[in-house]
Amino acid sequence: MLILAFDTATDVATSALVWDGEVLGERSSRAATGIVDVDALLRRGGFREGQLEGLVVGTGPGRFTGLRMGLVTARALAFALDVPVAGVSTLAALAAGAPGAVPVVDARRREVFTLVDGQPRCLAPDELRPAPGTTVVGDGAVRYRALLEAHGALVPPDEDERNVPRARFHAQLAAEFGCAELVRPIYLRVPDAERALA
Amino acid sequence: MILALETSCDETAAAVLDGDDLRASVVASQAELHARYGGVVPEVASRRHLELVVPVAREALTRAGARLQDVERVAVTQGPGLIGALLVGLSAAKALAWARRRPLVPVDHLRGHVASLHLPPDPVWPPFLCLLATGGHTLLLEVREPASFSVLGTTLDDAAGEAFDKGARLLGLGYPGGAAIDGLAREGDAEAFAFPVARVGGLDFSFSGLKTALLYTVRDLGAEEAEARKADLAASYQRAIVRALVERARAAAERTGLERLAVVGGVAANSELRASLPDAAFAPLALCTDNAAMIASAARFTDPVPYPDYLSLDAYA
Numbered sequence A: 001m002l003i004l005a006f007d008t009a010t011d012v013a014t015s016a017l018v019w020d021g022e023v024l025g026e027r028s029s030r031a032a033t034g035i036v037d038v039d040a041l042l043r044r045g046g047f048r049e050g051q052l053e054g055l056v057v058g059t060g061p062g063r064f065t066g067l068r069m070g071l072v073t074a075r076a077l078a079f080a081l082d083v084p085v086a087g088v089s090t091l092a093a094l095a096a097g098a099p100g101a102v103p104v105v106d107a108r109r110r111e112v113f114t115l116v117d118g119q120p121r122c123l124a125p126d127e128l129r130p131a132p133g134t135t136v137v138g139d140g141a142v143r144y145r146a147l148l149e150a151h152g153a154l155v156p157p158d159e160d161e162r163n164v165p166r167a168r169f170h171a172q173l174a175a176e177f178g179c180a181e182l183v184r185p186i187y188l189r190v191p192d193a194e195r196a197l198a
Numbered sequence B: 001m002i003l004a005l006e007t008s009c010d011e012t013a014a015a016v017l018d019g020d021d022l023r024a025s026v027v028a029s030q031a032e033l034h035a036r037y038g039g040v041v042p043e044v045a046s047r048r049h050l051e052l053v054v055p056v057a058r059e060a061l062t063r064a065g066a067r068l069q070d071v072e073r074v075a076v077t078q079g080p081g082l083i084g085a086l087l088v089g090l091s092a093a094k095a096l097a098w099a100r101r102r103p104l105v106p107v108d109h110l111r112g113h114v115a116s117l118h119l120p121p122d123p124v125w126p127p128f129l130c131l132l133a134t135g136g137h138t139l140l141l142e143v144r145e146p147a148s149f150s151v152l153g154t155t156l157d158d159a160a161g162e163a164f165d166k167g168a169r170l171l172g173l174g175y176p177g178g179a180a181i182d183g184l185a186r187e188g189d190a191e192a193f194a195f196p197v198a199r200v201g202g203l204d205f206s207f208s209g210l211k212t213a214l215l216y217t218v219r220d221l222g223a224e225e226a227e228a229r230k231a232d233l234a235a236s237y238q239r240a241i242v243r244a245l246v247e248r249a250r251a252a253a254e255r256t257g258l259e260r261l262a263v264v265g266g267v268a269a270n271s272e273l274r275a276s277l278p279d280a281a282f283a284p285l286a287l288c289t290d291n292a293a294m295i296a297s298a299a300r301f302t303d304p305v306p307y308p309d310y311l312s313l314d315a316y317a
């Protein structure tokens, strides 16, 4: 099965072309140019978009605008190419790229997204309590390195590739392929206006 | 055949245009969704566009009796508008165009409003003078070529549609305010209150003084009296906005020598404005508020961007 996977929910857009588990290519850039990478991956691999058999998209949590750009791209491609889509959370993909590590994505406004008992959560950085010796990865881990290291956690160097999601892991984790509209974004935060009304 | 998408504000829209045959125009309005906040909330709008844009595009193709393969160009609003909302439509359009190796036509939203005039049943072609009045813009335009313009005058503060919305809020009416004021004004006396029509230089507009005048009038009347005279207040307030628009449009006609005036944008739906400009051409009611038919119409007169150049296009606020 020829699969195109991409995630534009964080500052680093990642995309990969995977054929029956074999990674044929992987690229990264900014969210705004995610589709440029996708196009380059296919052309470099000598494939046509019509040969794609499935899409995997990162469902966040992350930056709302980038997250939506990725999801709408997946939904529009699924419609145009008539292929099924699977969603994989950005946190799960990060965790898969660093076995045993806790994934932490910078949520801005002094908050982070992380997994607590396997569930995505939005927390204040000082609510993170990794056990001493635990590895913590992601742009949130890099940003709050001092705080995490004070708890005895290990954060890979800033440029370490474990700190960014890589689409090969999205492809690897993708389980159920189905209707694109059923693949939903993980926002975790309600819009400010909603909070104001509540 | 052109498939167009429009997601610049709070309407998710798609249209299919074949030559000058508008085969389908679908608009999923978010007005009700935003009414509870009293105005458009960008984050809420963007979330909704994500849910709606592909289903709306699919619906437009179905109603047009067309398949995506039949589409020769994909058009999309590139700006101006809410950036997060625009990026949903632009990303969707890029994906559709890319999947079918079709060119993409990035369309300016304001040129789209002007191009709403170039559609049947009574297309208006240049040269003409155009009053574009929406919730975000109030412009007097000189139109010499299809879907393009030069600006003669603009608002220095609020847009006309914004003035309607803010006035409606002061009067305790719902959102969107234009329709609410228009409806209530019919039961009121437009001469009951003398609201000022701002005198600013050139062909520009200003509505902030009017808004303040309404605020003070409501305050001075007191809650009970203001409530009792709500229809008169709405009618007088609307009269002042319409008068400002009409006066400037007349002045622009005199200055440019352009005899024909056309009115586009959401405020073009206002009944008093229509009555005050009996000789003007108005965009069809369905094409006054944001829609994708006007984007498709403008795309006919806009250079398409070939594959793969459009993949890196960005939206502009």
Ligand SMILES: [Zn+2]
Residues within 6 Å of the ligand: B109, B113, B134, B289, B290
């Ligand atoms: Zn508009």
